[in-house]
Amino acid sequence: MGALILDPLAALGRGAFAACRTAGAVALFALEALSHLFRPPFHWRMFARAFVEIAWFSLPVVALTAVFTGMVLALQSYTGFARFNAQSAIASVVVISLTRELGPVLAALMVAGRIGASFAAEIGTMRVTDQIDALTTLSTNPMKYLVAPRLLAATIAMPLLVLVADILGVMGGWLIGIVKLNFVSAAYLKSTFDFLQTEDVVSGLVKAAVFGFIVALMGTWCGYNSRGGAQGVGGATTTAVVASSILILAFDYGLTEIFFGQ
Amino acid sequence: MKQDVPKIRLRGVRKAFGTKQVLDGIDLDVAARHSMVILGGSGSGKSVMLKCILGLIEPDEGVIEIDGEDVLRMPRREREALNDRIGMLFQNGALFDSLPVWENVCFKLLAQKRISRAAARDKAAEVLAQVGLAASVGDLYPSELSGGMQKRVALARAVAAQPDIILFDEPTTGLDPIMGAVIDGLIVDCVRRLGATAISITHDMASARRIGDDAAMIHKGRIVWTGPAANLGHTGNDLVDQFARGEREGPIQMELRR
Incomplete structure (x- = not known):
């Protein structure tokens, strides 16, 4: 009888301890990687490669996501707001939703799937094929070479991506507004910019930087700690995407609370 | 000593x-x-x-x-x-997939800034010749090499920094x-x-x-x-x-x- 009660509690306790250990390990990993940003040498070539990979090659998927999100947002807002004769608020709802929330969150989720998985797979493969050990024997610190440049690149590239996503998302909404909802173009744009405030954009860009850091951190951490050949690398890739997606949503709430909470 | x-x-x-x-x-x-x-x-x-x-x-x-x-x-x-x-030749070569052979061979010299990137190409050709590989191999990527060639490149990398x-x-x-x-x-x-x-x-x-x-x-x-x-x-x-x-x-x- 005692075992019936104690066994689930013990399992819960073990799970909680494991979660705390992992959180601690990720935090130490991040701190070590960050410390390498301030200690020379810095591998600019690796930074440039990661930056191009994130900022340039993620652009198509992020752009498409943003455009369609803006279009859907305009349509959905119209069907809702028409009930209260509040169609004039559609432009401001689209721009505020995109800059504060949907731009950063959706772009980050797309980048998590693309870049987080790619970092985990590449570094994981390097781990299981001894390439990371080889770096150490070749006078190169793997954290400095593989992790620090990727963290910095993702933290800088994500706000730029989100800025583009914001603009394209607004354009998607504007397109639907004038083509399908019979708005006058100038009036739609005026309404968009009249209600947009600097903090709407800045808060979204700060979120984007944090999300970029999370995506790169989870991708590199999962890859760096992968074990056991192809299966281990596959598991690391999945974990990187799932963990960064959940963390993006959790941190989104936290940051929203900080920026806009009462 | x-x-x-x-x-x-x-x-x-x-x-x-x-x-x-x-x-x-x-x-x-x-x-x-x-x-x-x-x-x-x-x-x-x-x-x-x-x-x-x-x-x-x-x-x-x-x-x-x-x-x-x-x-x-x-x-x-x-x-x-x-x-x-210390130089090390790993069992499976452990060559860096994302880098061409010449950069693999001179990785340590470049990391220690003992050589410029331009000079590294010549140095790589010299070390590759010591393991019986043509200089043109330097421009290939590890995935384009046979197992024997990969071992030779890994050996070249292990000895390049003397x-x-x-x-x-x-x-x-x-x-x-x-x-x-x-x-x-x-x-x-x-x-x-x-x-x-x-x-x-x-x-x-x-x-x-x-x-x-x-x-x-x-x-x-x-x-x-x-x-x-x-x-x-x-x-x-x-x-x-x-x-x-x-x-x-x-x-x-x-x-x-x-």
């Missing part, structure tokens, strides 16, 4: 992973400019021992000395400086006998040309006799025999002789699940 101090010295090195005691008190001396071959069955701890010497794995106990200095108790910077003098200690982890595994003999010849040439001290792990007896001046056998985490590599097969030690002849019957019993 005294002449009788071994280049590499291990005393009582122990390492366990969970409940499995992989190294159980390794004692080994490798004289300067000698080539030592380590023999032993799969899972006997050979690669772990090499990784302990390189500092990739921290032993639980014991002493590892290089040139008489205890490397396990060295400050990190000194340890890194010492590692600059280390005074070189470690080889199963350099001929997965190669045909002729290519294995070619790689062995290149290893002997490189080690002699550099005047380096070498430790090689191998299962291949012909390779062991070609590469090694001395040999040691590791069994159940301990060194059970050391002697001249030329004596392999008739050492008088039952464990070594069984291993060298590849005999099924003898004191070494494979752990098989039935």
Whole structure:
């Protein structure tokens, strides 16, 4: 009888301890990687490669996501707001939703799937094929070479991506507004910019930087700690995407609370 | 430095992973400019021992000395400086997929800023020639090379920075006998040309006799025999002789699940 009660509690306790250990390990990993940003040498070539990979090659998927999100947002807002004769608020709802929330969150989720998985797979493969050990024997610190440049690149590239996503998302909404909802173009744009405030954009860009850091951190951490050949690398890739997606949503709430909470 | 101090010295090195005691008190001396071959069955701890010497794995106990200095108790910077003098050829080559061959070969020189990127291409061509590869190979990526060529490139990378200690982890595994003999010849040439001290792990007896001046056998985490590599097969030690002849019957019993 005692075992019936104690066994689930013990399992819960073990799970909680494991979660705390992992959180601690990720935090130490991040701190070590960050410390390498301030200690020379810095591998600019690796930074440039990661930056191009994130900022340039993620652009198509992020752009498409943003455009369609803006279009859907305009349509959905119209069907809702028409009930209260509040169609004039559609432009401001689209721009505020995109800059504060949907731009950063959706772009980050797309980048998590693309870049987080790619970092985990590449570094994981390097781990299981001894390439990371080889770096150490070749006078190169793997954290400095593989992790620090990727963290910095993702933290800088994500706000730029989100800025583009914001603009394209607004354009998607504007397109639907004038083509399908019979708005006058100038009036739609005026309404968009009249209600947009600097903090709407800045808060979204700060979120984007944090999300970029999370995506790169989870991708590199999962890859760096992968074990056991192809299966281990596959598991690391999945974990990187799932963990960064959940963390993006959790941190989104936290940051929203900080920026806009009462 | 005294002449009788071994280049590499291990005393009582122990390492366990969970409940499995992989190294159980390794004692080994490798004289300067000698080539030592380590023999032993799969899972006997050979690669772990090499990784302990390189500092990739921290032993639980014991002493590892290089040139008489205890490397396990060295400050990190000194340890890194010492590692600059060590070259390593990994079992599967461990070449960097994302870099062309020339950059792989000169990676250490570039990392230490001992050479410019322009000069590295010429240096890579020079080192590739020493392992019998054309300069044009330098522009290829590792995935475009055969297994034998990858081993040669890995060997070129290990010796490019002219280390005074070189470690080889199963350099001929997965190669045909002729290519294995070619790689062995290149290893002997490189080690002699550099005047380096070498430790090689191998299962291949012909390779062991070609590469090694001395040999040691590791069994159940301990060194059970050391002697001249030329004596392999008739050492008088039952464990070594069984291993060298590849005999099924003898004191070494494979752990098989039935």
